[in-house]
Every structure is written in structure tokens, then in C-alpha cells.
Amino acid sequence: MSCSTGKKEYPTRILAENALIEIHIDRNFPPDQGPQNVYKCEFCGNWHLTSKSPSRNERLQKMIDSGEMKLKQQARRWE
Ligand SMILES: [Zn+2]
Numbered sequence: 001m002s003c004s005t006g007k008k009e010y011p012t013r014i015l016a017e018n019a020l021i022e023i024h025i026d027r028n029f030p031p032d033q034g035p036q037n038v039y040k041c042e043f044c045g046n047w048h049l050t051s052k053s054p055s056r057n058e059r060l061q062k063m064i065d066s067g068e069m070k071l072k073q074q075a076r077r078w079e
Pocket of ligand 1: 041042
């Protein structure tokens with residue numbers, strides 16, 4: 001089953017947040033670019049990523065604030 005929004009579906013919030021963080025590490029986005037949060041879809045009942053959220057996901061924000069995101073992005077580049 002695929003959602004009418006055409007977005008990738010994640011069955012749980014945790015999996016969507018993991019994907020959100022992974023995408024930021026992988027694509028090396030500046031903090032204010034790329035997907036910012038996750039939300040539960042009213043059409044498919046699964047979770048999607050969104051770049052249009054007014055607030056940044058808490059786990060993503062913590063990683064950015066602590067510098068962990070930068071470290072992981074650098075580590076990824078050196079692999
Ligand atoms: Zn959906």
C-alpha cells in the first residue's frame with residue numbers, strides 16, 4: 001500500500017525520526033534545510049517526514065545543539 005501523498009512511509013514515529021536524522025547525516029544538510037520533523041499521516045496512518053514543520057524535531061534539534069550532527073556528518077565524509 002502506498003500513500004496518496006507519495007511520501008515514504010514509516011510504521012512508527014521512532015523509525016521516521018531515525019530516518020530523519022539519517023537523511024541529515026547522509027546529505028549533510030545545514031540545520032534549516034531538508035526535512036525538519038515527522039508527522040502521522042491522516043491518509044495512510046503511517047509516519048512521514050516533512051520540511052514544512054514550524055518546529056524542528058526534538059531529537060534532531062538535540063543532535064544539532066550538542067554538535068553530534070556535525071561530528072556524524074564529518075565522520076560520514078571520511079568513510
Ligand atoms: Zn500517508
